[in-house]
Amino acid sequence: DLRAFNEALLAKQGWRIITEPNSLMASTLKAKYFPHNNFLQAKQCNRPSYSW
Template identity: 45%
Template sequence: MTIPKKDGGLGIKDLRAQNLAFLGKKCWRLMKYPNSTLSRMFKDKYFRYTDFLYAEIGGIPSWGWRSVLEGRKVIEKGSLWKIGSGANVRIFHDPWLPPPLPFNVPQAAVTIPPTLQVYYVSALLNPDRS
């Protein structure tokens, strides 16, 4: 059914993929416009003390909130930090490495001495930003 008409199908779009694209767009708007009414409503109810990217599903989530979190998965697959100063980018949690490497550093793969407090990428950068 989803095969193009020119190839003998009906040309019907994949509705799940289309819906995920629309939900991803809604998530992007929630992140880009945090002062919009919908963003403030979701923040007050579901992620009051954290950022939208780290919000959890919560105890009694609405259908709309569950849908938005499905769209967030689409955004997470394609998002990547631009380092800049590296002061806000967490080494082990945020996606900051370019492909083909994994997007973040697995904490189990690196042994950091307990006396060295390295949490942000800025601690790894030299003064010349190398």
């Protein structure tokens, strides 16, 4: 099931952000998507990307 696979990949990325907050990937995503709060408090933006 493609939806379950996509959700698993997103969960894995979320886990990596939480467990490795100082990694390059976590720092980049934080700067772009949730610069003013942490990952667990971030809200969905007004124009989310549906392509990835």
